Amino acid sequence: MRRLVLPGDIIAEKPLRLDHTIVEEGKTCSTVIGIFDEEKNSFIPLEGLWYPTPGEKIIGIVEEAKLNTDLIDINAPYKGLIISKFSETSLAGGDIIEATVKELDKTGTIILSRPRVLFGGKVLVIKPSKVPRLLGKQDTMIRQIIEKTKSSISVGMNGLVWIKGGDSDMATKAILRIQDESHVPGLTERISQMLEGKE
Amino acid sequence: MEKPTLITNGKRLDGRDQNTLRPIKISVNPVKNAAGSAYIEWGNNKIVSAVYGPREALPKHTQDPDKAVIKCRYTMAPFSSLEEHGRPGMNRRAIEISKVTKEVFENVILRDLFPGNEISIFVEVLQSDGGTRAAGITCASVALAASGIPMRDMPYAVSVGKAEDTLILDLDKIEDNYSSADMPIAINPRTQEINLLQMDGELTPDDVHRGIEMVIKAGEVITKAQREALLAPYEMTSEKYKASI
Numbered sequence: 001m002r003r004l005v006l007p008g009d010i011i012a013e014k015p016l017r018l019d020h021t022i023v024e025e026g027k028t029c030s031t032v033i034g035i036f037d038e039e040k041n042s043f044i045p046l047e048g049l050w051y052p053t054p055g056e057k058i059i060g061i062v063e064e065a066k067l068n069t070d071l072i073d074i075n076a077p078y079k080g081l082i083i084s085k086f087s088e089t090s091l092a093g094g095d096i097i098e099a100t101v102k103e104l105d106k107t108g109t110i111i112l113s114r115p116r117v118l119f120g121g122k123v124l125v126i127k128p129s130k131v132p133r134l135l136g137k138q139d140t141m142i143r144q145i146i147e148k149t150k151s152s153i154s155v156g157m158n159g160l161v162w163i164k165g166g167d168s169d170m171a172t173k174a175i176l177r178i179q180d181e182s183h184v185p186g187l188t189e190r191i192s193q194m195l196e197g198k199e
Numbered sequence: 200m201e202k203p204t205l206i207t208n209g210k211r212l213d214g215r216d217q218n219t220l221r222p223i224k225i226s227v228n229p230v231k232n233a234a235g236s237a238y239i240e241w242g243n244n245k246i247v248s249a250v251y252g253p254r255e256a257l258p259k260h261t262q263d264p265d266k267a268v269i270k271c272r273y274t275m276a277p278f279s280s281l282e283e284h285g286r287p288g289m290n291r292r293a294i295e296i297s298k299v300t301k302e303v304f305e306n307v308i309l310r311d312l313f314p315g316n317e318i319s320i321f322v323e324v325l326q327s328d329g330g331t332r333a334a335g336i337t338c339a340s341v342a343l344a345a346s347g348i349p350m351r352d353m354p355y356a357v358s359v360g361k362a363e364d365t366l367i368l369d370l371d372k373i374e375d376n377y378s379s380a381d382m383p384i385a386i387n388p389r390t391q392e393i394n395l396l397q398m399d400g401e402l403t404p405d406d407v408h409r410g411i412e413m414v415i416k417a418g419e420v421i422t423k424a425q426r427e428a429l430l431a432p433y434e435m436t437s438e439k440y441k442a443s444i
Contacts (some may be wrong), residue, residue, distance in 0.1 A: 007344050008352035008389045022309070022351060025406055029389065031309060031349035033429060046433065047235075047347030051252070051312075077253040077316045091227070108315055129347065183433055184442050 002037050002181075004046075011036045011043065018043045032129075035183060044131045046183060050076055050128035052101050052110050059123065060112070062095040066110060070115075074099065074189065075125060075158045078108040082115055089115050096123055096162060098154050120176030121164025124172060126179045128159035133182040141188060145174050148195035170195065202377050205362040208246060220357065220369045220417055225338065225428035227345045228278070235346025237428070239338040242371060243328035245432070248338040249321045250346045256317035266310035268317050271301035273335055275324040296332045303336055303385045303394040309349040318348060328360050329372035331440045333383045336395070343424050353395055356385035359410040361402060368413050382407070388422045391415060406419040 005011055011021065012028040020032050020043055030036065034045040052058075059079050060072035072080035082091070082099065091097065095117050100112035109194045126134070134155060135142050146153050151166030165173050174191055181187055205212060215221070222244030230236035233249035256262040262269075273296040277287045289297070304320060320343070322335040333356035340353050360370045361376040375381055380400030386393055394409070402410065437443065 004433060006353060006426055006429055007350040010389065020349065024390075029351070032347050033344060033433075045347070047345065048349075049347055072435065077255065077313055079255075127347075131311070175358070181436050181440075184437050184440050186440065186442060190440075 001039070002035050005032070005036050006033055007031055010075060012041075020048060021047045024163070044099045044183075046130045047127065047180045048059065048129040052076065052102055052104060052158075054101050056101045056157040058099055058101060058158045059095055059118075059153075059154060059160035059162050060099060060158070061123070061160075061182065062091045062093055062097060065091045065093050065095075072099070072112060074112075074156075075109065075128075075160055076110065078110050080110045081105075082112050086113065087115055089117060091115065094123070098156070098162070118162050118164070119191045121152070121162050122168070124161040124162060124163060124175060126159050126175060128157070130182050131155060131157055131159060133187070134161070134178050136188065141178065143193060144188070145171055145195065148192075149174075203373065205374055205377060206365055206367070211283050211362075211367060215369075217365055217367045218417070219411060220420055221371070222402035222422060223337075225341055225422040227341060227428050227432065233342070233346070233443040234331040234348070235342045235344070237338045237345060239334055239341070241330070241334040241337070242369075243326060244324070244334045245329055246331065246334050247325060247340050248335065248342040249323075250342045250348065251321075252318040253313040253316035253348070254319075255314060261317070261365070262315045265314055267308070267315075268315035269301050269305050269308065269310070269320065270284055270317050271297045271304070271320045271322070271339075273300055273322040273324075273332070275327060275331070279324050280327045296335070299395050300336055300339065301333065301396065302305055303354055304339070304343065305422065306392070307340075307350050307352055307387065308343070309351065309356055312349060327372070329370050330383070332413065333357050333369075333385070336385050337421060337425065342430055344425075344429055345429045352387035352389045352392075353422070353425060354355060354385050354387050355418050355425065356383060356395060357414055357417055357421060358383040359413055361400070365414060366406060368417055371440050378411045380406075383408055384411060386414060386418055 015023040016028040060074040064071040070082040074080040099112040099115040149167040150170040151171045154162040224240040230249045236249040336356040360378045361380040382398040385395035
């Protein structure tokens with residue numbers, strides 16, 4: 001059975017090792033709003049921040065391009081950092097880039113690697129907690145949107161989505177709808193009907 | 200002004216019993232720029248609260264390398280109460296309430312996840328009728344939950360006082376001014392830990408214990424209002440498609 005839980009709710013009487021939860025006095029409690037599935041013992045956050053992990057793809061905006069390092073705004077508490085020595089791409093302030101999280105510094109700085117400049121298009125900011133739903137199982141959801149709208153879309157795990165070309169208005173609408181309705185089952189069906197213009 | 204009789208025939212000035220709260224109405228995310236926000240109408244109190252962050256703590260000397268710092272700003276609008284509140288911004292009272300609100304949330308937010316960062320909580324009182332610090336804490340805790348900042352619990356607060364030798368819950372402005380004691384309390388509903396306890400006036404030790412029990416009992420109503428407000432947007436979409444969660 002799936003149920004909505006709020007911060008501080010006891011989700012299990014035994015200690016479970018789950019993200020976005022804490023164990024206090026042998027009981028597992030949620031720390032954010034989310035859905036807890038009692039059969040699968042899984043917790044899906046509905047609100048939440050992005051916690052960077054190495055290897056994740058992100059979208060960022062170059063804030064400051066210096067001689068040796070570039071500072072990137074990546075919609076997180078800490079700045080992203082690209083060390084120019086290790087990258088062949090030269091960046092300028094205001095560029096929209098796609099990059100991979102390489103490592104996390106002890107001071108919290110997020111070191112990025114393999115930047116790629118995305119020319120033109122627009123950036124949409126969504127809740128980071130809804131990104132997995134936007135991608136879908138094995139990227140099915142986002143592939144469906146790209147196929148139907150013929151837009152180029154790049155999704156960053158930090159909640160920034162870059163859209164260019166094709167029916168970008170429809171793509172934006174679909175992405176925002178996924179954000180709002182991610183917790184209601186049957187979403188893939190509804191989005192596919194929406195993209196085919198049946199709704 | 201002469202002291203009015205606060206309780207006659209077991210009823211208070213606004214017709215409530217000693218254990219009854221004023222009506223509470225909460226809505227989430229009225230402020231779109233904030234990470235999370237909430238609006239509360241608690242009797243005649245109208246309060247907006249907004250949360251920003253986690254973001255880099257500035258100025259840099261306020262940073263804590265081990266955990267996030269909480270910054271809280273409670274202010275009353277100049278037009279918020281019957282008495283003149285003078286210049287807008289912080290005065291002695293606002294600085295005190297900002298401090299106690301900050302300390303409530305320092306105990307609740309998982310601060311060690313965001314070293315070097317700050318989480319800013321803003322509480323703005325638009326209309327006041329007594330008990331605004333309690334209503335402000337209740338509102339800010341909804342705003343924090345809506346922003347997705349991890350918390351151990353969702354605290355609520357309410358005041359308890361003494362008038363005509365009777366303990367009364369949730370004092371309004373007139374009761375606050377003329378009662379013999381006023382004690383705002385903030386509690387974590389799951390663990391029933393007390394995060395805030397201030398007292399103004401005279402209460403016996405027995406009164407304090409009974410007062411805390413009254414607050415814990417009233418907490419069920421306040422927590423219910425907080426939960427309904429937070430879950431409303433999700434349940435609305437579910438209902439639209441007649442699907443379960």
